[in-house]
Structures are given as structure tokens and as C-alpha cells.
Amino acid sequence: MTSTVYALTDSWTMTRRELARWGRQPAAVVVNLVFPVMLLLMFGYLIGGGRGVSGDYLGYLLPGMLALSMAFGLEGTMIAVTQDMNKGVVDRFRSMPMADGAVLVGRSAADMLQSVLGLVVLLGVAAALGWRTDAGPGAFLGALGLLLLLRFAMLWVGIHLALVAGRPEMVQAVQILVWPFGFLSTVFAVPESMPGWLATVARWNPISHTAAAVRDLFGVPGAESGHAGAAVLWPLALLAVFFPLAVRRFARLSR
Template structure:
């Protein structure tokens, strides 16, 4: 059993530790710019592929498919951070970095929050890249600047929740090789949503699952805030998408943040 040094730090010390560890993650990104750039450009490739290769077959009521797609891809960009988080956590664990943190006088909160905050900052960059891509392909947000800020807030709220899912799975899987299994989780969650097509076009129970997908709630809410086209549905989830976009990340955070902290403390036991 690995021992750790207990520490009850004042709030100021905890904030300083969090900022230090956030900076550590950001400095590591500077050392591998190729992987960061590829991660940012992958959603752009998906926009081009779905928008121009498949977009002609997509029928969107009262609008253009690209206007429907971009908000969905903004939500998908928040989900893609989950895979990167799992890989980063498992890599640090395999290299012994996490174990060194465990024996240092640093709070668990600071260690985990540092990762989460850095990933949310990455989400801001991903949002900017996707918005720029959307504007270049003809997408236009029509809801005004206040609505755009609200949309950004909902997207980053979802990203924040997904960071805790990623941290928990990273500590659970422990090795980078095992992290590949997370793709089995990410892609079904992404495609079984309203990011690309309306749930109403799917078979009954699949459409119901897609409608209540947390990703669908945020994608639909963002479309509403940007005044972009959505689908003609009158179910509760669609009509209260902003409410759901607030609730789902809160539920995910309440579940996975404590699980991530417990899994971290259990490493080496």
C-alpha cells in the first residue's frame, strides 16, 4: 500500500496548487503541438465530410443542413475531449507521474481540478476553431451576442462534466492501451444523438434514446440560442432543451467527480 502525505490546505493554497497543476498541463500541450492541432482539426474534417458529402441527402425543416450541423458539431467537440483526457490520465499513471503527485503535499482537489480546468480551456479553443469553420462554410448564428455567450456557457458546462467522466475512466483503466476502449463509449454516444440528424428520423426506441442523450440536449439548446434550424418535435426534452442542457452536466458531475476522487485515492492500494 502506498502512503500519502495528508494535508489540509487553506483555500489560498488549494487555489495556488490548482493553478500550478493547470499550468503544468498547458505546458505539456506546448511540447506536443502536432497532436493538439490534429485534435482541433478533426472536427473540422467531420464538418466538411458531413456537410458536403452527406449534406445533400439531409432534409432540415426551415433551414440549411450546415446551419443544423454546426451547433451539433460544437457539442461533439466538447465530447471529443473525453478521449484525450483518458489518454492523458492513463499516460501519467503508467509513467508514475500520478504516483509522485500522490506522495506530495498537494490536495486531491487541486490535482483533479487542474486537469479539468486545463481541458475546459482546450474546449474554448475548440469552440473558437469550430465557430471559425462554421462561418467559413456559410453558417450564421442569428441569436445575438448574449445568446452566443449563453451557448458557449452550456457547451463548456458539458465539457466540464465530460472531464470528470474522462478522469474517472483514466484512473480506472490505468494504461494507455486500455484507453482505446473508450472509443467504444464515445462514438456511440456521439452518433446516437441529434448532432448529425434529427432523432425523429431514427427507429422508435433509438430515436427516444437519442432525444434524451445529454449531447442532444446541449446541441438542441445551442441551436435554439443561435436561432438555427432544428427538427419539428413537440416532446418535453426538445421543448425544454436548455433546462436539460443545464441538468445533464450537473448530474454527470455529481456522479463522476466523487468517483474520480475515490479512484484517485485508491490508486496503489
């Protein structure tokens, strides 16, 4: 019990350290908040899209954009991790009586707080554009929970890749991999409008399952049901693989 308390205390200390960066580097925070809004406006009103979507496209697009925003914006966390590695900050922390992984947990906790803020901003913009939902409080909170679970899983994938990359300049190359993963999904169009092989890829994409589950919980007309289980299992599977890998690699950095 005492070791658990120490681990939580150390993680909270590292979380406050990451939150302090917001005040010193507000531009990065603003960019991460504005980028999903730009995508929502661009695909909803400039580019169009919505192939095969019947009814209100904004109602279909928003849950997909919420899910997509949970996969994007990982480079801030990844760059922060690699910078700490290269500046020797991690070595100094590891020389202290601190729980293994507290630095990573603190970084992920700060990112999750920013993700909550990002969801609030995106939902606020959608409401200003006329979006409404008939979802009850339970369904609405359940949808947000699925989105944040996806973010938490993607975050630990990013942290592990950052530890593998080792240098901030390598993060950009790794981050490019997120784009095809995010766009090969049902965020912008229904799978029935895609070629057969592409529809199969899109259906299996974890982002698609989360987007479909959120649409169902939001009560979007014509939304597919039965995706909530996969929207939980996919992130848990990613966490089961990448969380221990990241913590183990971090623990071996100074050995």
C-alpha cells in the same frame, strides 16, 4: 479559507504543467482542433445527411457538431492521466503537501482551455463557410456556456474511466464507447426521420439536449425550445456522480 487558497494554487500549478505539454506535444493539440472541422465538412458537404431537416443544413448541423466536439477528444486527457499513474508521477505528487485532486483539476482546466480554443476554431470555419447567427450576445454566450458545461461533465467521466482503466493501452478501448454515444443523437438528423426506438434513444441523449438548446439560442429556424433545462441538468447529474468518484479513486491510488 487558507485550505481553499492552497487547493487553488496547487491546481493552477498543475494546470501550468499540463499547458507546458502543449509545447512538447503540439501534434495532439492540432489533431483535437482539426478533427471536429473534418467532421463538419464531411457530414455537411461530402456525406450529406440532414434527413428531415428543413432549411439550411449547416445552420442545423453546426450546433450539433459543437456539442459532439465536447464529447470527443477525451483520449488526450485520459492517456495523460494513465501515463502519470504508470510512470510514478502521481505517487511523487501525492508525497508532496498538495491538495487531493489538484492534479486532476489541473488536467481538466488545461483541457477546458483547449476546448474553448476548439469552439473558436469550429465557429471560425463555419463563419468562413457562410454560417451566420442572429443570436444576441447573451444568447450566444449562454450557448457557449452550455457547450462547456457538457465538456466539463464528459471530461470527469473520462478521467474516472481512465483511473479505472489504469493503462494507456486500455484508453483506446474505453474511448470507442464515446462513438455510439455521440452518434446516437440528433446531431446529424432530426429524430422524426429515425425509427421509433432510435428516436427515443436520440432524444434522451445529453448531447441531443445540448445541441437542441444551442440551436434555439442561435435562432436556427424551426429549432425546438425547452431543452435548456435538460442541457443543464444532464451535465450536472454526470458531474455529481463522476467528479467525486474520480477524486475518491485518485485519493486511494497510493493507499
